[in-house]
Amino acid sequence: MSEIMIRRHISFTGRVQGVGFRYRARHAASLYGCTGWVRNEWDGSVTMEIQGKTEDINRVIQAIRAGRYVEIETMDGKEIPLEDERGFRTEY
Numbered sequence: 001m002s003e004i005m006i007r008r009h010i011s012f013t014g015r016v017q018g019v020g021f022r023y024r025a026r027h028a029a030s031l032y033g034c035t036g037w038v039r040n041e042w043d044g045s046v047t048m049e050i051q052g053k054t055e056d057i058n059r060v061i062q063a064i065r066a067g068r069y070v071e072i073e074t075m076d077g078k079e080i081p082l083e084d085e086r087g088f089r090t091e092y
Helices: 021-031 054-065
Strands: 005-015 035-040 046-053 071-080 088-090
Touching: 005 054, 021 035, 021 046, 021 054, 021 088, 046 054, 054 071
Parallel strands: 035 088
Antiparallel strands: 005 046, 005 071, 035 046
16 A cells, blocks of 8 residues: 555535535545545535545545435546645635
8 A cells, every 4th residue: 555645636516515525524534634625616516635645535535425415426636736734624
């Protein structure tokens, strides 16, 4: 398993607002030791920046997908530079 830290900027569309997406993201990120933030966008999508090991980021996304009402239709992401931060927050 890779120990390399990465940071990804990801946009999610589908049924992603009003279904506990941000709560699940924050909880899973904390569980798997990832940092970053998540926020709802005006167009109904959700944007997340998440930093951690690749396998941990994938676990966070799996946990979000497992949400009872969450239905991710598209997920568009790109790798971006690392940031010096602690914790994972919900932005409003």
